[in-house]
Amino acid sequence: MRVDLKGLNQEETEVWVRDLGLEAYRARQIRQWLFKGLVHAFEEMSNLPKDLRTRLKEKAYVNPLEHVKTEESGDGTKKFLFRLLDGPFIETVLIPEMGHFTLCISSQAGCAMGCLFCLTGRQRLKRNLLPSEIIEQVIQVRRSMPDPDRMTNIVFMGMGEPLANYDATIRAVDNLTSEDGMNFSHRKVTLSTCGLAPEMARLGKDVTVNLAVSLNAADDETRSFLMPINRKYPLKLLLEACRAFPLPNRRMITFEYVMIEGVNDRDEDALKLAGLLSGLRAKINLIPLNPHPALDMSPPSRERVLRFQEILISHHFTAIIRKSKGLDISAACGQLSGLFGGALGK
Ligand code: SAH
Ligand code: SF4
Numbered sequence: 380m381r382v383d384l385k386g387l388n389q390e391e392t393e394v395w396v397r398d399l400g401l402e403a404y405r406a407r408q409i410r411q412w413l414f415k416g417l418v419h420a421f422e423e424m425s426n427l428p429k430d431l432r433t434r435l436k437e438k439a440y441v442n443p444l445e446h447v448k449t450e451e452s453g454d455g456t457k458k459f460l461f462r463l464l465d466g467p468f469i470e471t472v473l474i475p476e477m478g479h480f481t482l483c484i485s486s487q488a489g490c491a492m493g494c495l496f497c498l499t500g501r502q503r504l505k506r507n508l509l510p511s512e513i514i515e516q517v518i519q520v521r522r523s524m525p526d527p528d529r530m531t532n533i534v535f536m537g538m539g540e541p542l543a544n545y546d547a548t549i550r551a552v553d554n555l556t557s558e559d560g561m562n563f564s565h566r567k568v569t570l571s572t573c574g575l576a577p578e579m580a581r582l583g584k585d586v587t588v589n590l591a592v593s594l595n596a597a598d599d600e601t602r603s604f605l606m607p608i609n610r611k612y613p614l615k616l617l618l619e620a621c622r623a624f625p626l627p628n629r630r631m632i633t634f635e636y637v638m639i640e641g642v643n644d645r646d647e648d649a650l651k652l653a654g655l656l657s658g659l660r661a662k663i664n665l666i667p668l669n670p671h672p673a674l675d676m677s678p679p680s681r682e683r684v685l686r687f688q689e690i691l692i693s694h695h696f697t698a699i700i701r702k703s704k705g706l707d708i709s710a711a712c713g714q715l716s717g718l719f720g721g722a723l724g725k
Contacts (some may be wrong), residue, residue: 382439385511444515456705467505468717471516481532487539497713499538507544513551535570542578576612576620583625591633597651631660644679649690662697669711
């Protein structure tokens with residue numbers, strides 16, 4: 380079995396290199412090529428002797444994803460389709476923002492959580508991604524950019540539930556943020572969860588990243604209807620985990636709230652939400668449901684969304700209405716299916 384090098388951390392790479400009878404500095408060189416040089420193959424590691432490159436190629440691999448195609452939206456958002464080596468497809472979305480780019484990455488092929496409004500959830504779980512498959516999305520998209528350094532932010536908001544693939548997610552975060560890895564700022568990496576309370580407690584101890592919680596409802600009945608995971612970790616438990624989550628100075632937890640007409644969009648829901656989050660360092664992202672023919676739900680009217688926001692603001696919350704990007708190519712939140720062209724349900 381060849382070793383999957385992008386999934387190893389610095390120490391593990393050193394051990395591997397030493398086991399091959401090489402000096403430790405080779406580990407640093409190789410990691411430089413992988414995470415800063417963004418290489419696809421050992422042949423590209425030009426400061427390694429040629430016979431060493433050939434030897435390494437027999438012992439390890441560095442490219443765990445096949446790029447299948449890219450679609451570009453009218454607003455500049457790009458959706459990348461990748462194939463895992465054993466067949467399943469995943470999607471990654473590059474989003475242009477003011478002066479920089481955010482990359483939305485997948486942590487699983489499909490998702491087992493089955494949220495009613497989410498196309499990834501309709502797909503069920505195909506499998507967990509390996510750490511290298513999570514990181515490789517970042518590497519391949521950076522390779523495609525004229526100025527890769529403009530990609531400053533990473534969000535785990537693509538396909539899958541990152542905390543249901545805990546170990547791989549933590550490893551990926553390590554290589555994304557460590558200085559000898561890709562060196563992204565901890566402040567610019569955000570992990571979004573549907574609310575796996577026990578893993579949230581572990582996460583706070585294991586790494587420093589921004590936390591986003593997909594709340595989507597302010598009472599248990601509505602939340603359990605939309606998100607089956609709420610039956611296991613109801614709001615009380617989830618909010619306790621949020622309150623216990625260690626937040627560095629002035630940081631906040633982001634609460635995502637997908638707004639669905641007639642389900643969770645009344646004034647009363649906004650008031651409940653304000654009550655639920657009171658005392659928490661919280662910022663609220665309102666996401667009008669991104670529609671899809673496979674979903675029998677709609678987003679509320681613009682007026683309804685604005686009114687909902689107004690109520691939250693009057694209770695002193697930061698509440699932002701998130702603009703959907705990439706709608707025309709099914710690249711927006713909840714529209715990733717791994718089936719390019721959004722073939723699900725059509
Ligand atoms: N599994 C994680 C991260 C991926 S989902 C989580 O649930 O947080 C990323 C975000 O997309 C979540 O906030 C989810 O609520 C939102 N989402 C899912 N389907 C959507 C849809 N149809 N329209 C708008 N947002 C959606
Ligand atoms: Fe999974 Fe998140 Fe979609 Fe729910 S919203 S099904 S947790 S990807």
